[in-house]
Every structure is written in C-alpha cells, then in structure tokens.
Amino acid sequence: MPIDPQAYRPETTILELGNGFYDPVTAADFPQTVLRFRNDRAADEVGLATLSDEEWTTHFGRFMPLPGTLSQPLALRYHGHQFRQYNPELGDGRGFTFAQLRDRNGRLMDLGSKGSGQTPWSRFGDGRLTLKGGVREVLASELLEALGVPTSRSFSLIETGEALERGDEPSPTRSAVLVRLSHGHIRIGTFQRLAYTRDEDGLRALTAYVLRHLYGEDGYDPVRLLDLVVQRTARLAARYMAAGFVHGVLNSDNINVTGESFDYGPWRFAPTWDPAIVAAYFDHGGLYAFGRQPEAIHWNAMQLAVALRQISDAEPLIAVLDRFPEHYQREVTAAILWRLGRSPRDHEHDRALVQAVERALRGTGVEIARFFFDVFATDLPASYGAEWDEVRAALSGYEPRQSRDHAFWSGEPCAMLIDEVEAIWSAIDRDDDWSPFHAKVRAIRQMGQALAS
Template sequence: MPLDPQPSPQAWRPATTLLSLGDAFYDPVEAADFPQTTLRFRNDRAAAQVGLAHLDDAEWIDHFGRFQPLPGTLPQPLALRYHGHQFRNYNPEVGDGRGFTFAQMYDDRGRLMDLGTKGSGTTPWSRFGDGRLTLKGGVREVLASEMLEALGVTSSRSFSLIETGEALERGDEPSPTRSAVLVRLSHGHIRIGTFQRLAYLRDDANLRRLTSYTLEHLYGEASDDPIRLLDHVVVRTAKLAARYMAAGFVHGVLNTDNINVTGESFDYGPWRFAPTWDPTFTAAYFDHAGLYAFARQPEAIHWNAMQLAVSLRSIADSDALIASLGAFAVHYQREVAAAILWRMGLAPGDTDTDRTLVTAVEKALRTTGASIDRLFHDVFGGRLTDTYSAEWDEVRAALATHLPRADRSHPYWQGEPCSMLIDEVEAIWAGIAADDDWSAFHAKVAQIRDFGRALDSDG
C-alpha cells in the first residue's frame, strides 16, 4: 500500500553490531504467537531506504508480524536492558518490557539502523504488563512519527503496523480493545538509561564498552572518550528540544529511558500537539505537576542529559563533564531560532535579527492565543496580512529583515494548514473503531507527507 512514489531502492546491508556488546546488555526473547496478522500500515518509503522494498505483503507479515529473522542480521530478538528516571524517580526495574530489537542494517545514508518493536509480547522486563500494544496506540504512533518527520524533527519512523487479533483490557480507555504490533526504524536504541544502568551497577568496563560502541557505530568516530560522547549528546538533544518547540509538540513522557543518545525522538504514548503557544500545555493526563509541559521540555531534556553526565563520572573528568553540559543552553538558543525560521520558510539572518524575530513570534503567539499551525502556515505562504491585529506589528517589522528560504508557490501554501490536534486523532480512530474504515488514516498520512515536501521545498 505505497503512499507516494519511491526512490531507487537501497540494497539490503544487514548488520549484527549489537552482538559485539555482549550478553550483559540484552536478553534473547521470543515474539508472541498472535492469533491473526492483518497488515494495516507499511512504510514503503522507509523500506526503500533500508533495502526492504522488495518484500511483498506476505513476506512483510512473516518478518514484522511473525518475526521470522531477516537474512544476515540478528538470529533472534533481543530485549535491551536499561534503567531510567521516570518523572524524576529512579527506577532500576525497567527494560524492554513489550518490545525488542530484532534486526540491524545500514540505510541509504550509511547509518546503522535498528528495527525494534512495541507490543511484541512479554520479556523478562515486563513486570506485571501483558507485553501488548493497543491498535489505537499503534495508530497514534504512526501519526505522531509521520507528523514529526514532516516537521523536521529527528524521529524514529513507524515502519509497520499489524493488527494481531487479541482483545486487550486497559484501565484508561474503553475495553476490550483491539491489539497490534508496531515496528519502528531507529538510529539505535541506546538510551541515557542504558548508561544509567551500568553506572548503577558500577560496571566501568561495560560503561567504556558502551561509550566506544556508541561513538563508533552511531557517531562514526573511532573513540572511547566519554567527554566526546557527552558533547555529541548535548548538541543532539538541544536540537531535539528546539525542534519540539518549533513543532508545537509535547512528548508527554520525557524520562531518561525515553531519550536516545543519538538525539532521536521516539516512543510516542500520550503525545499531543499544542493548539496554541501555551507554556503549561501537557500531554499526559497523569502529569499532574506539569513536569513535561510544553515550555518545560527544554529543561527536562537538559536534565536528562545531566543524568548521562552523572553516569559517566566514574570514567571521565568531572570538570570536563560539567563544561560539556554547560553548552546546552547556547546550542538550544541557536537551534530554536533556526527551527522556527525553518518552519516559517525564512532564511536565517544574523544572530540578533533572528533572535528578535523569534522572540516577537513567541510573544505574539502567547499573548494572542493564535493557532501555532495557522501562524507558521501563513508566514511561510507570505500572508501575514492585516487580518492579524496590531499585536502582530512587532512580528511584521521583524519579518521585513528576513528573506524567504523556499519557493512559496507550492500549492500546499494556498490551502489550509496541516495539523494533528487531538480531536482529529480521535476522529480518525473513531472511523477505524466503529466501521474498520482506514480511509481517513491513510488520507492523513498522505496529507502529512505532502506537507513535509512543501516544508522542505528548498531541499
């Protein structure tokens, strides 16, 4: 079910580098035997980039619903071990509880990629969970990852969604509900919590091994320098925080086990896009204190990077760790200006004019309660007209100092802005739940991809 034309496919280049870490990092597991496997979504665009475009639907289901090994890669699924701060409370009992990594390969950019799962069955880290995923949760993750990719956020990509035929009981939604298994394509599954676990165990030898593995295989550097690793993570996570803000995205659960050391966003549970620039807007109904509210996400991600620094203290100089971590704010301020300018379709100017414009935009959005999606759509399309009140005069003046970075003639800019607010998500799911009608879901994915092409029309 391809959604748009595909480029020339990449050759299949399997890898098994995860095995070089050794069995202290994972547990071999088996996938659940599902009563049915109905293909609901396959990401042919992503498949072409990792050498799997040739699979027909039956082969796809064999590999991503029944988890038959792909040729030349991991012989069986591996549930990764890690710890994590969850809402700032340290938990040594986490790990891959309803997922595993089952394949590695190189993509068309030469990056080492992992295929991992969500909802594939129980593991030694499941605790009291059933290891399953609701179909609604899978649909939501596809929509989130597609929208973030379009908005320029470095994100895991929803690779496959297969309905599995089990009736699941959930306390926070109508039950029984339909079940699914999701496959994600990610640039590694090494979390800050992976390092935290080794620090907790005082396992310096494996801390060094993991540092070397991460630098070599995920950053392309033959080094075992923990300061170099932290430098990279600070830069990447500052960019992630900035892109979240420009996207108006609220992840909802920015725990250290949900922060990838490549700075790639992943694991979309209670996510939402903020309709307005409301600093207090939260995604998770259980985030009563607003720890991961919209405007607190940069702080939360910085705090998580700090936990990586803490985990590296036994193998690195403390002063150097502190200096590396201290660069986060500078990187973030630069990246948030770049991200907002990019979303508005503007070429960057000098630092002062960029900061003036971004400050004016954030202030006007906050004070007027204007739609984030509408405002950025109108600026990109060159239509910040008199329909915007005098409260936008400062923005209009600042816009005069910037030139467009992209061609505004793309037909997308003549229509309505693409958004992914909660009401639309619920409406898409309602059609699936009531009538097994997937037309709105597939139409939305196609619309999001068109939006992404329009945003990136400068190449």
C-alpha cells in the first residue's frame, strides 16, 4: 500500500473509551463502487494521497481496514434533542467511524462514513445515502471550508449502484457512500446519552478523552471542557453567519464538541441577509432559521452543561454558559472583518463596522456573495447608493488585510444558491455529466485561495 510514511500516522484512541460507547459493525456489500470524488488535498494531510483509485475504492467503498488503525468500523452511540424534543433512540444509523489518523499538524482526525449500511441504530432506515445527498455534502463542505468555517471535509464520494426509494425526492434514485474527514465525532448528544443513563463514570471518561485527544489538555475538568466547547461553538455560529450559511438541522446530536460543522442535509446558502430563511422544509416554526442559529447553538451548549451537571457543580457551568454571547460577538466581528478583507482596529470601530454591514445587507436586499466580493480589500463601489453611506464611512478608516491580485477577483462572485445546486445535480442525474460539479469545486477552491492568500 503506497502510503506516505512521513505523514501517515494511524491511531486507535477511540478504543480507550470501551465497548459501552460504540458497536462494531460491518459495511454494506454494494453492487458497485464507482469513484466520483476524491479529496487529494485532504488526503495529503493524513498520508493517503498516494493511493491508487483502485486502492481508494477498496478502502472507502468496500471499507477494507487501513493499516494500524481500527480493525472494524464502529457505530457510535448517542442521544440528542431533535427540534427541542429529546430522543434516546439515536446513534450512528447509516454511518460509522472507520479509522483514526493524525494529520500533519498532529490533530486527531476521524474518517467517518455516511450511507455505509445499517447498524443497530438504523431503526427503520435502510442505512443508505442518495447520490444527490452526497453531491450536496461535497459542495457544502467545500464552500464552507473556502469561507473559513470550521467544517468536516468530504474525503470521498463513491457511487454504489443501488436504487433507493425516498419519500421527499423522485425515486428510485441513485445511491452513494460518503467518507468525511473530521476532528472527532463526539457530539453533545454523546454526553447527553451518558447523563440520561446516569453513567457518571462514563461522563468522566468521555470528558477526559475529549480534553486530552481533541483539545490537547491533560487532566479532568468538566468546567474547562464546557468553556472550550462554548468558545468553539460560538465561533462556529459566527462563521455560519459571516458565510451566509443555514445548516438546517442544528440538533444536539449534530453539534460536534470540537465546534466543527458536519452532517449536511437540508442546508442552503442565504441569497440575502434575511434572518427568517430556513433550509429544512419541515422547520415550520423557523427554529433553525438563518438569524436564529447563534441562539440554537447556544441552546445546545446548555444541554452539554445539563449533562455535565452530574459531575460538576452548577455555578461554574452557568458562568461559562453566560459568556457565550460575549464570545459570539467577538467571533462574528472577526469573521465579517476577515470576509471584508480588513485588518481589525479596535473593538468600538470594529463592532460599528460590522453592525453597519448587517443593517445595510438586511435593509437593501443586496446579495451576500456579491457584496463581500465587491468590497473585499477595496472601496465600496459607487453603484452602492446612499443607504450604504454608513458602511462607506465605517470602512474609510480600515487598511486592507491583503490585495486583490489573485485571479479570482477578475471574475464573478462564487456563490452557491439552491438553483445552481439543482442544476449541478440535474446534469448528473439526466446525462451523467459531472463536469459542472467538478468545475464548481475548482471555482470554490480558487476563491478559498484568494481569501487566504
């Protein structure tokens, strides 16, 4: 197997937690494995970019174990609040943790699947993923990464040759298995399950595991863990807003304790700064609407505090939770300044600029992607009328963080609204034409390079 011996660093740390945290499972035996997307940029970070396509599909379509890491896939156990209703029957129902590796920076990373077959937690589901769902997840994770959102990365997408029946889209439809590269798969719901079963020893073990392996801190301190999670999830909420992203299903089983976004089902990017935009057709009350995402993520952090209450005094946990708004305001200011291409000045001026931007976007209906493209590291164009004068004045005291020399700025904004997503899928579905999909990934990565250069 041609792995990079300098970069390939297998791990099995999840096994430290013991059998009560997961169930060994076997991947589905798919009729075919047709490689549709491989993320060599991510693979290089964990020493796997040198795999041949045949080896790639063997490991990420047939799930032959990678050397030195897990010998069998593990379906993780967890509970969670789903639209504020507690559900004790959750767990990895169509996915598993397949391998653990260290990246080039020494971070512990998981390779986890989606659509890999049934597990003890599948309930009445078939454990499969539609090809359209896989395509959408690749597009979402690529654009979020380019826009500076901490996110899982779509590592592999393989078409599997099954015809799936789905009630919410035309059926039968094509099937796929996705592999994600993530900084851990421990969720707030993982802690909730242990609290529900009053497993205090398990809560202590999981707290120590997360602090040590996901945050690099020795010792056992539930308050410190909550503090770290509050900071990271506040950052996630802020980055969602700056990206104009609506996750759609911010349940507590979908919030990773590292503050890394994952699991892209009914997502969408908001065309304009409309706080009421929802991504999920079943979110009738707008619980996870664009403008309510910080509130939703804060609420989920509270559920972690409730779980940790079994092994900690309440007062210090409450004090940590109360700092979420402060962390969020700092992070959303930094995130919007970054997308504007401006270096920070001071708290007063930075907050004034960000508030002016939010008011103008909300009041004018200008497209989010267009605005940030037009104003990045340059003056606000004259075509922006008097309603933008407050933003124009606030920008005048800022120095650009970088230039617009990258070729990306000679073209048009790189957005991804729902109509484009549907057009990309239509080309695949109708003509098996993957060229619009691959062209979009290239354009997204070009934008990411321009923003980061």
